[in-house]
Amino acid sequence: MKRRIIIFHAVIAALLMPAFFSCGSKQKLYIYNWTYYTPDSVIEKFEKEYHVRVIYDEFASNEDMYAKLRTSKGRYASYDVVFPSKDYVPIMIRQEMLERIDKSKLSNLGNIDPEVLQIASYDPEMEYSVPYFYGAAGIVVNTAKVPNYETSWSIFAREDLKGRMTMLDDMREVMGGALSFLGYSSNSRDPLQINAAKDHVNNFWKPNLVKFDSETFGKSYANGEFWVVHAFPEAVYEEIADNRQLLDSTVFFIPKEGGPSYIDNMCILKGARNIDLAHKFIDFIHRPEIYAEFADTFGLPATVNIPARMHKKGVSLYKAEELNNTELVEDVGTALDIYSNAWFNSIRAGD
Numbered sequence: 001m002k003r004r005i006i007i008f009h010a011v012i013a014a015l016l017m018p019a020f021f022s023c024g025s026k027q028k029l030y031i032y033n034w035t036y037y038t039p040d041s042v043i044e045k046f047e048k049e050y051h052v053r054v055i056y057d058e059f060a061s062n063e064d065m066y067a068k069l070r071t072s073k074g075r076y077a078s079y080d081v082v083f084p085s086k087d088y089v090p091i092m093i094r095q096e097m098l099e100r101i102d103k104s105k106l107s108n109l110g111n112i113d114p115e116v117l118q119i120a121s122y123d124p125e126m127e128y129s130v131p132y133f134y135g136a137a138g139i140v141v142n143t144a145k146v147p148n149y150e151t152s153w154s155i156f157a158r159e160d161l162k163g164r165m166t167m168l169d170d171m172r173e174v175m176g177g178a179l180s181f182l183g184y185s186s187n188s189r190d191p192l193q194i195n196a197a198k199d200h201v202n203n204f205w206k207p208n209l210v211k212f213d214s215e216t217f218g219k220s221y222a223n224g225e226f227w228v229v230h231a232f233p234e235a236v237y238e239e240i241a242d243n244r245q246l247l248d249s250t251v252f253f254i255p256k257e258g259g260p261s262y263i264d265n266m267c268i269l270k271g272a273r274n275i276d277l278a279h280k281f282i283d284f285i286h287r288p289e290i291y292a293e294f295a296d297t298f299g300l301p302a303t304v305n306i307p308a309r310m311h312k313k314g315v316s317l318y319k320a321e322e323l324n325n326t327e328l329v330e331d332v333g334t335a336l337d338i339y340s341n342a343w344f345n346s347i348r349a350g351d
Contacts, residue, residue, distance in 0.1 A: 026053045029277045032069075032079040034264065035060055035215060036235040037133075038285075039297040046284050052277060060214035061170045062088045069097065069269070080272040081281055086263040087172065087329045089129050090122045098128045099268040105279040106130070108286035111305045119328060120263055129265035130282050134303040136254050136261035136326045137173050138318070140236050144249040145227040151253045153181040155228055156205040166220070167205065167230035169212035171343040172329050174201060176260035177230070186260045186327045189335035198342035206347065222246065233317045234298030252317045254326060261326035263304075 027050075031038070035058045043054050059065040062085050072078050084092060092098050103109060103126065112126075116134050123129045141149055145164070149155055156165060167174050176186030178197035188194060210226065217229045222239035229236065233252045240246045266285065268278045284290060292311035295302045299317040302308040332339065 026051060027274065027277060028053050028055055029081065029274050029281055030055045030057075030079040031081045031281070032057050032059060032065065033081075033083045034058065034232075036218065036232070036238050036298065037083065037264075039294055041297070042285070042290055042294055045290070046281060049284075050277070050280060054281075063171065066091070079269055080274045080278045082267050082269055083132060083264050084129075084267060085329060086120065086122055086265070087331045089265055089267065090331050092267070093123070093128050097270050099270055099272060099275060101126055101128060101130060101268065101282075102275075102279060105276070106283045106286075108283050111286050111288060111291070111307050113304055113306050116263065116304050122331070123265075129267045130286070131304045132264045132266050132285065133300065134261070134263045134320075134323065135232075135300060136259065136323055137168060137170075137230060137232050138252055138254040138259070140221060140229045140231045140233065140250060140252050142221070142224075142227045142246070142249055143251055149228075151256050153177050153255045153257055153259070156208060156230070159208060161228055162208040163210060164225075164227040165208055165229065166210050166213045166217050166226055168217075168232075169214040169348075171339055173230070173260055174212070174347070175339055175343065176327075176329065177255070178205070180255070180258045180260075180327075183257075186258070187330040187332055189332050189338075191335075191338050194335070194338050194342055198346055201347050212348065212351070234300055237299040237317060238297070254318065254322050256325075258325045258327065260329045261323050262329055 029052055031054060033056065043056060047054055057079070059068065065082065065084065066088055069082070109126065109130070112131060116131050117124050120131060139155060146161065155161070156167065175194070175197050178200045179186045179188050179193060182196055182200060184193045184197070217226065217231055218235040218239040220226045221229050221236055222243065236250070240250060266282045268275060272278055285294070286305055288305060288307035289311050291302060291305040291308035295308065295316070296312055296314035299314065301316040301318065301320040302312055303320050
């Protein structure tokens with residue numbers, strides 16, 4: 001009996017061995033992207049079409065992404081494609097962290113909205129970056145728990161909601177929101193204005209928050225722990241998509257005072273091992289039906305890809321026009337040190 005079992009397992013192993021080596025020999029594409037930002041279905045379609053395997057790592061903020069890449073022992077080539085926001089692309093270009101985009105390998109660049117390229121002043125010719133999404137964080141509210149609210153950053157000052165709210169663990173998003181609420185530019189370089197924003201967060205918002213969180217707020221909102229969250233809406237939508245009751249009671253708004261907005265980009269890291277495959281992935285994303293699938297999965301408007309708007313089937317959590325009252329996060333140069341000091345040595349000190 002034992003001999004038969006051994007022979008049986010040997011036969012099974014022999015049958016599985018070609019599949020094992022076939023899977024192991026697949027070319028790999030290493031992607032470093034934001035949490036909740038490329039649908040599994042899109043990754044699976046790409047893998048199937050090109051007979052490759054995608055290794056997908058996530059980051060929660062530009063600061064985390066940048067710090068990891070700069071301190072990586074293997075330099076930047078640990079990944080092939082990375083998704084930095086507008087303010088980090090010029091930094092990474094200056095520091096020679098990015099490969100040039102070979103536009104001859106991209107057939108879908110014509111689908112990108114020229115208006116988005118016009119405001120992408122950091123790289124309008126797409127020499128080092130291809131826009132992925134133009135959007136903004138905002139505020140998600142469970143109206144079943146919070147029926148009366150103002151579409152304003154001031155919601156975080158409400159003491160009656162203490163212990164039921166979170167804000168993003170993202171320096172420029174939180175500081176930018178506070179600057180906008182106070183009537184300043186979310187890209188202010190004025191030390192007095194930046195410190196006023198810091199004081200406002202510390203004195204009026206932080207006391208009512210459970211925490212600053214860019215990773216688990218979607219899950220915690222979905223399970224009812226939080227009622228108001230400063231959020232990238234796609235992270236919440238992904239968690240509540242199957243909960244009709246919560247979907248019906250959830251609203252997302254961009255505060256009336258405005259706030260930061262962003263263009264996230266697809267870039268190829270310097271020394272990437274799979275440059276040709278990286279170009280294929282970028283071009284794949286901008287196929288209209290694929291971009292529409294990305295947008296629909298997360299309840300987003302197809303802000304960057306024009307023909308994808310005709311392929312969308314789902315409802316968006318907000319309209320692209322709502323971005324008109326926001327400011328794109330800019331590279332603030334040496335003022336970044338002032339932001340960092342306010343954030344790490346004051347707002348987040350001791351956390």
